[in-house]
Structures are given as structure tokens and as C-alpha cells.
Amino acid sequence: MATNVELLTVRNMSKRFYGTQALDDVSFNLAAGEVHTVVGENGAGKSTLIRILGGIHEKDSGEITIEGTPSEFTNPREALDAGIVIIPQEMQLVLDATVAENVMLGEIPSKKWLGFIPMLDRRRLREQAGEALRKLNYHGSLDISVSRLTFAERQLVVIAKALLHQAKIFILDEPTASLEQREAERLFEIVHSLKEQQVGIIYVSHRLDEIVELSDKCTTLRDGKVVDVSTRGHIEKENIIRLMTGRDLAELHQPHKLEFGETLIEHDNALSLRRGEVLGLAGLLGSGTTDYLRNLFGAGEEAVAMKLSGNEVQLKNPIAAIKHGIGMVPGERRNALIYDLSVRDNIVLPHLPEVSKGWRLDSKQIDKLVADLIEALDIRPRDPKKLVRFLSGGNQQKVIFARWLIGNFKVLLLDEPTHGIDVGAKVRIHRLMREFTERGGGVLFASSEMNEVVNMSDNIIAMRQGEIIATMSRETGEYSEGYLREALGG
Ligand SMILES: Nc1ncnc2c1ncn2[C@@H]1O[C@H](COP(=O)(O)OP(=O)(O)OP(=O)(O)O)[C@@H](O)[C@H]1O
Ligand SMILES: [Mg+2]
Numbered sequence: 001m002a003t004n005v006e007l008l009t010v011r012n013m014s015k016r017f018y019g020t021q022a023l024d025d026v027s028f029n030l031a032a033g034e035v036h037t038v039v040g041e042n043g044a045g046k047s048t049l050i051r052i053l054g055g056i057h058e059k060d061s062g063e064i065t066i067e068g069t070p071s072e073f074t075n076p077r078e079a080l081d082a083g084i085v086i087i088p089q090e091m092q093l094v095l096d097a098t099v100a101e102n103v104m105l106g107e108i109p110s111k112k113w114l115g116f117i118p119m120l121d122r123r124r125l126r127e128q129a130g131e132a133l134r135k136l137n138y139h140g141s142l143d144i145s146v147s148r149l150t151f152a153e154r155q156l157v158v159i160a161k162a163l164l165h166q167a168k169i170f171i172l173d174e175p176t177a178s179l180e181q182r183e184a185e186r187l188f189e190i191v192h193s194l195k196e197q198q199v200g201i202i203y204v205s206h207r208l209d210e211i212v213e214l215s216d217k218c219t220t221l222r223d224g225k226v227v228d229v230s231t232r233g234h235i236e237k238e239n240i241i242r243l244m245t246g247r248d249l250a251e252l253h254q255p256h257k258l259e260f261g262e263t264l265i266e267h268d269n270a271l272s273l274r275r276g277e278v279l280g281l282a283g284l285l286g287s288g289t290t291d292y293l294r295n296l297f298g299a300g301e302e303a304v305a306m307k308l309s310g311n312e313v314q315l316k317n318p319i320a321a322i323k324h325g326i327g328m329v330p331g332e333r334r335n336a337l338i339y340d341l342s343v344r345d346n347i348v349l350p351h352l353p354e355v356s357k358g359w360r361l362d363s364k365q366i367d368k369l370v371a372d373l374i375e376a377l378d379i380r381p382r383d384p385k386k387l388v389r390f391l392s393g394g395n396q397q398k399v400i401f402a403r404w405l406i407g408n409f410k411v412l413l414l415d416e417p418t419h420g421i422d423v424g425a426k427v428r429i430h431r432l433m434r435e436f437t438e439r440g441g442g443v444l445f446a447s448s449e450m451n452e453v454v455n456m457s458d459n460i461i462a463m464r465q466g467e468i469i470a471t472m473s474r475e476t477g478e479y480s481e482g483y484l485r486e487a488l489g490g
Contacts, residue, residue, distance in 0.1 A: 006068070007032050007200040008053075008084075008169055013062030015048055015224075017390065020381060022048040024224040026062070030169065030200040035191060037203045037211050040221035041244050041422040042394025043380045046204045049221070050171045053202070054086035055079030066169070083168040087158055087175065093146050100142035103129035103161045132160040136193050151179060151285070152186040159190060163197070170194060171202045176210060177420055180285045180448050188214065206394075206422050208237045220244055245424045260458075264411050264442045265326075266307040267296065270468040271461065273411065273442040278433060280457030281446040282484055288466030289446035290331055293413045296444070297321045297328040309410075322350055327404030329397075331415035331446075336400045337388050344370045344384035347403045373402040378428060394421045401429060405436070412436060414445035418452065430456055454481045462487045 010028040014021070023045045030036045038046050051057045053064070055076040064071050066082050073079045076086070093102050104125045130142055136156050140149075146157060155175065162170065172191075176184040191214060194201060205211055211218060218235045220228040220243040228243045261275030273279050283289040295304045298315030305314050308324055315321045318328070327350070330336050337346055347370050370384050377398040379391075388396055397420060404412055414433070418426045433443050433456065447453045453460055462470040462484060470487035472479050 006030075007034075007066065009063075009065040010049075010053070011063040011065070013049075013052065013064070014060050015045075015052060015057065016060055017048075019383075020390075021224050023052075023059075026221070026224070026226055028219060028226070030202060032168070032198040032200055033195050034216045035195065035201045035203055035214050036217045036219065037205065037215040038219050038221060039205070039208070039211055039240055039244060042398075042425055043392040044221040044244070044422075045224040046221060047173060047392065048224075050086060050173055050202060050204060053079065053084055053169075054171055055084070056086075080162075080165060080167060083166065084171065085162040085165070085167040085169070086171040086173065087155065087162070088173075093154055093157060095147040096145055098143050098145055099133070099138075099140070099149070099157055100126050100129045102146050102157050103132060103164060105161070128164055129160065132163045133157075135163070135197060136160055136190055150183060150186075152183040152190070155187060156190055159194070163199075167199070169200045169202065171204075173204045174206065174420060175203070176205065176207060181450075183285070184210070206420065206426075208240055208423065211235070211240065212237060222246065241423055244422065261440060262309065263307075264309060265296070265444070267304065268306075270471075271444075273444050275410075275440045275442055276437050277459065278437055278443045278445065278457050280453035280460040281444060281463060282450065282453045282460055282488065283446065283448065283463040284488055285448055287448075287463050287488075289448075289463050290415055291466065292463065293328065293415050293444070293446055294330075297326060297413055299328075325408055325410040326413065327409045327411070328413040329400050329404070329415060329417050331419065333393070333396050333400065337396060339389040340387055342385045342387055343374065343379065343391070343399055346388050346399050347373060347406070350403055351406055369406055370402075373405060376405075376428075377402050377432070378425060394425055397421055398425060398429070401432070405432065409436075410441050412441065412443045412445075414443065416447055417445055418447075418449075450481050450484055454479070454484060460484065464488060 006029060008030040010026060013023055013026045015023040026049060028049070038049065040046050048057060052059045055073045055078055058074060071082045073082055094105065097105070126142070133142070133156070136159060138153070138156050138160070140153070146154060149157065159170065175187055179187060188210070191201060203214060212235055215235050216232050218230050218240070219226055220240060222244060260277050263272050263274050265271065265273045281289050281292065291300060294300045296306065298317045298321040303314040303316045305312065313324065315324065338349070344367070348366055367384065374382055374384060379395050379398045379402070388399060391399070401417065418429055421429065433445065437443055445456070458474050460472040461468050462472070472484060
């Protein structure tokens with residue numbers, strides 16, 4: 001069991017980015033064999049904290065002590081030498097190389113190339129790689145190519161590699177954000193086996209259920225400050241929400257009204273979206289929902305024929321879709337944002353033709369619109385001129401969402417719209433989806449979080465391997481998470 005050896009101590013750490021105090025006098029500690037989770041609203045400072053620990057950012061002030069020794073590092077390599085590693089969301093693996101090779105790769109002194117290492121060393125390295133993987137409960141082959149592994153298995157390879165590097169402190173930033181349930185459970189097993197090896201884990205997530213399940217300790221950040229540190233047994237969802245946001249969330253579930261208007265989109269007999277409707281597109285990871293939405297937005301490989309308000313159309317590109325009143329929030333933020341433009345310009349971006357011609361909005365009106373949207377979505381900081389690059393992940397997502405709330409959009413296509421978004425903002429986005437339909441629009445939204453699809457939708461279509469395999473309606477009885485999971489075979 002945990003012997004409570006203090007692995008890491010952070011004392012009075014602060015970090016400022018121009019006008020933003022991202023971290024304000026933060027203290028934090030981590031013991032061997034412990035999972036210390038970090039929660040907070042979008043922009044609270046979670047990523048900043050772990051990026052400093054991982055050597056990506058430099059702190060302004062404060063002290064970092066590792067196993068009793070004061071440590072200074074200024075890049076990820078030095079952080080790793082000190083024993084700290086960030087497990088990135090996007091794995092940096094050589095896909096064509098085997099599992100064993102990937103684990104060994106980082107260990108190989110940079111001057112030597114794989115082929116020049118004496119056979120004996122290679123054999124020993126391979127043994128160590130195998131051992132590290134076995135400790136993590138990987139029982140697959142060491143000689144298959146990494147490209148054949150699932151996402152969770154790839155994470156395991158990255159972790160094994162770090163273990164071989166003698167890393168003692170593992171940092172996971174929203175590791176389950178794009179994992180489906182079964183993969184997430186596999187990751188939790190990995191976390192448990194790391195604990196058994198007396199590794200310390202810093203774990204950032206917006207999913208409060210897993211926070212409660214995994215935490216030995218939980219630190220809540222708000223506006224860069226530590227507002228609470230709780231220990232296992234005293235960590236509870238409602239309380240975390242209150243601490244994060246400074247208020248209660250009473251209005252989590254809103255009643256649905258089932259009154260739909262004319263059909264907005266029809267495609268292939270399988271899809272029909274009406275005015276006033278939130279239609280859920282449920283699918284496990286890799287089920288084809290992303291491609292499906294892209295096609296409807298005219299951003300797929302070929303133009304898809306569909307009916308828009310009863311008229312046959314073929315959308316050749318997104319501009320055509322936008323002209324027909326269809327907006328889209330893609331799953332990959334970086335496909336939708338121009339990082340070196342301001343919040344304001346990113347919001348008005350798709351509207352530029354209208355802004356210059358039909359609408360006759362002057363820049364004052366635009367400023368007003370943008371200010372209202374920043375307020376409505378609680379985009380932080382409240383600064384329309386801020387470059388999107390400097391916003392936290394969740395706030396970037398809100399900017400993409402905001403742009404389709406301007407003008408006469410009838411249809412919103414949303415791919416995992418609340419991905420990486422904190423609980424408060426999630427409720428706000430759900431409410432905006434509802435309001436959009438109440439004003440006569442239709443929303444088609446894809447999510448791999450089954451309870452989100454079930455709570456938010458009026459009707460659901462379930463997709464597997466690019467095919468619609470089932471539909472569910474709130475009006476008929478067959479409408480539940482269990483039924484949906486069964487349909488999806490997950
Ligand atoms: N490189 C940067 N330059 C300027 N400001 C930054 C930079 N990185 C972060 N910030 C600001 O610091 C604050 C904290 O951001 P951080 O990314 O740590 O939040 P977070 O808690 O990880 O949020 P999220 O849940 O949205 O990922 C935010 O106000 C953000 O805009
Ligand atoms: Mg973050």
C-alpha cells in the first residue's frame with residue numbers, strides 16, 4: 001500500500017500570461033501511489049499547472065520539490081530527467097514500428113541508431129520493455145505494429161516507455177476525452193497498475209464520475225487559485241460543481257417539448273430533421289458519425305444528395321452549406337479555428353460575405369453581437385480582441401459554437417459539442433441547443449457519451465460503421481441508455 005512518500009511538492013506557484021493571472025499562489029502535493037486529480041472550469045488554470053510541471057511553460061515564481069530536492073527545469077526533456085512526464089492526448093508513436101521498438105526507442109542514446117546498438121543491449125532493452133508492458137497488464141504481442149493497437153493500448157505503450165525512463169510522476173490531461181466507455185475502463189486499469197508500482201499520478205478531467213472514482217485527492221482550481229483540496233471519501237460531485245463554479249446547478253435537466261415543424265433535412269430515408277427537433281447521432285468511437293456530419297456539411301469526399309426544406313440539393317462545399325443555413329461545429333477544434341485571429345474575427349469569420357453585403361451590419365453592430373455572444377456563452381476572458389491561441393481549450397470550443405448563433409441558421413451539425421467543456425459550460429451549451437430549436441431551428445448532434453445523447457435528444461439515430469442501425473424516439477417507449485447501448489453493441 002501507499003507509504004505516503006512525498007514525491008512532489010509545489011509551493012506558492014504563480015504564472016501570469018500578459019493580462020491573465022493563470023495561476024495564483026498554487027500549492028500542491030503528490031505522494032507515491034496516489035492519484036491526485038485536478039478539476040476546474042474552462043480557463044481555471046489546470047493545463048497551465050501541468051504544463052509548468054511538464055517543462056512546457058516556465059513558472060513566474062514558486063518552488064517545485066521532487067522527493068525532497070528542489071528542482072528547476074525549462075523543457076520537457078529536463079522534466080523527464082527529473083521524473084515527470086506528461087502523457088499527451090495525441091500519441092507520439094512510430095506507427096509502423098512494433099510495440100517493443102516503440103517502448104525502446106526513447107531509451108536508445110540519441111547518438112546511436114537502432115541498428116548499431118550491440119545485440120546484447122537490444123535483447124536486454126527488449127526484456128525491459130516486455131516487463132514494463134506486462135506490469136501494465138499488456139499481454140499482447142511485442143512484435144505487432146503499433147498501428148494495429150487500440151487507442152488505450154497505444155496509451156499503454158507510451159506509459160511503458162515513460163516507465164522505462166524511470167518516470168515517477170505521470171500527468172494525464174483529459175485522457176478519456178475521446179475514449180469510449182470500454183477504452184476508458186481499460187485506462188482506469190492502467191492507472192491502478194501504475195499506483196501499484198508506487199508511481200504518482202496527476203489526472204485532469206471534466207468527467208466528474210471518473211474524478212470521484214479515481215481520486216485519492218482532488219484539488220479544485222478557480223480563477224487560478226486553489227479553492228479546495230479534498231481526500232478520498234469526501235469527494236462528491238455536487239460539491240465539486242459548487243466549488244468549481246461558485247454556484248449550484250439546479251437546472252441540469254430541462255423538460256422537452258415535442259412539437260416539431262416542417263422537415264429541414266432529409267437524407268437517404270434514414271435521416272430526417274425537423275424544425276424544433278434535437279436529433280442525437282449516437283455512435284461509439286470510429287463509428288462513422290464524424291464523416292457523416294462532414295458529408296452533410298459538404299465537406300466530405302463527394303457531394304451528397306439531400307433534401308433541404310423539400311428541395312433536392314447537392315452541397316459541393318461548406319460555403320454552399322452555409323448559404324443554405326447549415327452551420328457546423330467539428331470535433332477537431334483546430335480544423336475550425338484560425339488561432340492567430342481574435343475571438344471576434346473567429347466568430348464572424350463564416351459570415352464575412354453577409355457582413356459585407358446583405359446584412360449591412362456595421363462594425364459597431366458586430367461588436368455588440370460578439371459582446372452578447374461572449375456573455376451568453378461565458379467565453380473567458382471577456383475580451384473580443386484576444387487571439388484564440390491564448391484561450392483555454394474549452395473556451396475555444398465556445399467560440400466555434402458562437403459563430404452559428406449569428407444570422408439565420410436553420411440547421412446546426414454538432415460533432416461532440418461538449419467535448420472538453422466543463423460542467424457549467426456544458427449545461428449552457430445544452431441550453432443554447434434547446435433555444436436554437438425553440439426559435440425554429442433543428443440540431444443534429446453526434447456524441448459518444450450515451451447519457452448525453454439520451455438526455456439531450458428528442459429522437460436518436462444510432463450509427464455503426466457508417467450505417468444507421470437503429471432509431472429511438474422519446475414518443476415511443478423504446479428510449480433509454482440501456483436500449484441504446486444494446487443497439488450499439490457496447
Ligand atoms: N499561452 C498562453 N498565453 C496567454 N494566455 C494563456 C496561455 N495559456 C493559457 N492562458 C490563459 O490562462 C488561463 C488558464 O488557462 P488553462 O489553459 O490553464 O485553463 P484550463 O483550466 O486548462 O481550461 P480548459 O478546461 O478549458 O482546458 C486562461 O484564461 C487562458 O486564456
Ligand atoms: Mg486545459
